Amino acid sequence: MKFAMSFFSILALIITGTIFFQYQAYSSDLETGNGEFHYSQEIEFVYRENSLDIRQHFKNLPNQKVKIKWPKNAIDPSCFIENEKSCNRLSQEVSYFAKGDTKSQSVSYIIPIEGGLKDKMLLQNVLATLTNGDASYTVMHISTDSKTVGQWITGLPLVGQQQLSLVNYTMFSGNGTVRDIYWQAGNLKVQEQTPVLSIYAQQAISKDFLKSLETLKFLNNEHISIIQETSPVAGHDDRLLFLPTLTAQAVEQEVVLSQIKSQFTFEDSPAWLQEVVASYLVKETIGSDKTKEIVKTLKEFMTANQESAWQKALDTLGEESISPTTMDELLSDVLDAKTSYFKLNAAQENGTYPLLFEDDRSVYVDDTIKQDVQVIFYEGQTLYTADTLLPHLGYTAGEGENGYYVNNDNRTFRFPKDPGFYVFNQRRYSTISEPIIKIANRYYVEEAWLQRLFLVELQKSDDRIQVLTQEQE
Incomplete structure (x- = not known):
């Protein structure tokens, strides 16, 4: 009984102290003007x-x-x-x-x-x-x-x-x-006003356009004014939008993107990343060709459960900054596999980077760790970065006039740009699968071909992949 009373006395002191310090902080905010x-x-x-x-x-x-x-x-x-x-x-x-x-x-x-x-x-x-x-x-x-x-x-x-x-x-x-x-x-005047939109134009707008506005999807109900203007003003408030032509698609896209910029903080993010987030939030793909391709890739890859989890993750985005890195973290959690899909696409100026996954285990050649060697999973294949791994095995490796060349003193390989064969020591060999694969300007060697052609043995554990070299013939 005495122990119980002592425990509750100590607990009461802790609670009282916590309340006191919280009140002190609150009072300080009132005096200094830091309270929101x-x-x-x-x-x-x-x-x-x-x-x-x-x-x-x-x-x-x-x-x-x-x-x-x-x-x-x-x-x-x-x-x-x-x-x-x-x-x-x-x-x-x-x-x-x-x-x-x-x-x-x-x-x-x-x-x-x-x-x-x-x-x-x-x-x-x-x-x-x-x-x-x-x-x-x-x-x-x-x-x-x-x-x-x-x-x-x-x-x-x-x-x-x-x-x-x-x-x-x-x-x-x-x-x-x-x-x-x-x-x-x-003579510019408001031609139409809804709870979300005011549309200003010099000429009356069509009934078909007005009707199409009824089906548009927006992120929130914050009012925005749209001005039809062929020479848009730059650097304006997010609640003002300038459009040269009034179409339902243009209005929806620009309003949603304006809303998403005011609702979220994007850090070091390309415009297409905002469009990707917006597309999922309004459940309709909007934006550039790159945005459409990224959304299409994700939808085609994900299972129904994964797509539901991904949608929920984006629906519950909080006040934290959104960047390619944070999006990759979310996507990796949903797919239960590490990926840098958004970061790689942010670095890819033209076109889109494919969706691939990363093996985050350390790679050793014999007993030496090789930080520059990466292992990825792509379309059911396990691939190793050829430009960095093969030199550790005693080869020179690089792109040439007629394909990808891998050489040492006794063994020469050429992997042509056209699929279906490779050349070893001046002799041609037919293939069903490709030993060397190029993905977005980077070359990879497929795991089974790595062992077969370059005479190595692989040993894997939970935290490392060991590439063991053999005596080459």
């Missing part, structure tokens, strides 16, 4: 005299220090006095909101526009943001004088617009935030 949070915002833009005058109202702020990140070209950042408490948390140097109970704070600043608004102008990173904070909802009001005729576009849904006697007024609102706003002079 969500907020909403309402923003008023007024374009006048070659600048945007901006009033930004932050709402639902947490009771912690909140650092403000101003746009690089913002001038005159200051308090906007909407009521007696609208700036009571704003620091004197306007760099942060202090810890406090007031949920809403308002600021103002100016974004200069050199030369004024121009047709097809993208205004980038024009909004103040809050460190460690994500805007969950945004309302935007944009006003210009009545002589400035055109269309403002953001990634948010368009609520409405009015042409008044003195000003033109546009309003947007929706989930999330925006980074950039776009201005185009003339």
Whole structure:
């Protein structure tokens, strides 16, 4: 009984200590502004005299220090006095909101526009943001004088617009935030708006195209604005897309790829890797020819259970970065065999690299480990890297004018480019299978032919493959 009481006393002390240290860390985050949070915002833009005058109202702020990140070209950042408490948390140097109970704070600043608004102008990173904070909802009001005729576009849904006697007024609102706003002079207007898409074009779009939009598959419901434009603007917000022609296939592909870029972090990844992930997430192959070939290869190779496990692995991708290496790790787990399929394809500029698997056991020639020799499994064959293994066996090896040549003082081989035979010491021998195989500019020697032609014996254990040389005749 005493032992039980002592145990529970110690357990209570451990729990109390853990809670104390967690509270200390939490309190420290509140004081330093390191705690993550969500907020909403309402923003008023007024374009006048070659600048945007901006009033930004932050709402639902947490009771912690909140650092403000101003746009690089913002001038005159200051308090906007909407009521007696609208700036009571704003620091004197306007760099942060202090810890406090007031949920809403308002600021103002100016974004200069050199030369004024121009047709097809993208205004980038024009909004103040809050460190460690994500805007969950945004309302935007944009006003210009009545002589400035055109269309403002953001990634948010368009609520409405009015042409008044003195000003033109546009309003947007929706989930999330925006980074950039776009201005185009003339008759560009929203032609169609759904919960996910707004489509801006100068001409009305066909009923068939509108109907095709109903069947499109997207990754999430974050709203995106599509602008039909023959000269797309580069480097824009992920919630703005520029398409020269409007087709259902182009819209689906560009929207999904935009969504996947904002939803996941891709590290050192070619564009086709994003397309591969997107294809599995929407369960429809989209993207380049290389993407289609990779998806086709995986589907043809996998069993039904493997394909289900692979789909589940991609469906549950978290916040970790996605790269060819991480994709290879996932694929190796699903197939229960080590592969570098995605890394090899990332290095392959033209075409696709075939799906092959790696034997990760160490290779020894006699009693010496050979780090440069690799063993792979490909189409039911076990293959050794010829360029690195054969020199360890006393041969020179390399590609020549009429095939692949392997020579030493007493034995000469030529493996021609055409299948069906090889030449040994000037004599031709017919074959059913190929001793030397070329895969993506690299030569391999097949295991059974390695033993037969190059007079070696193989011994294998769980952690090593030993190539034992024999006296050559």
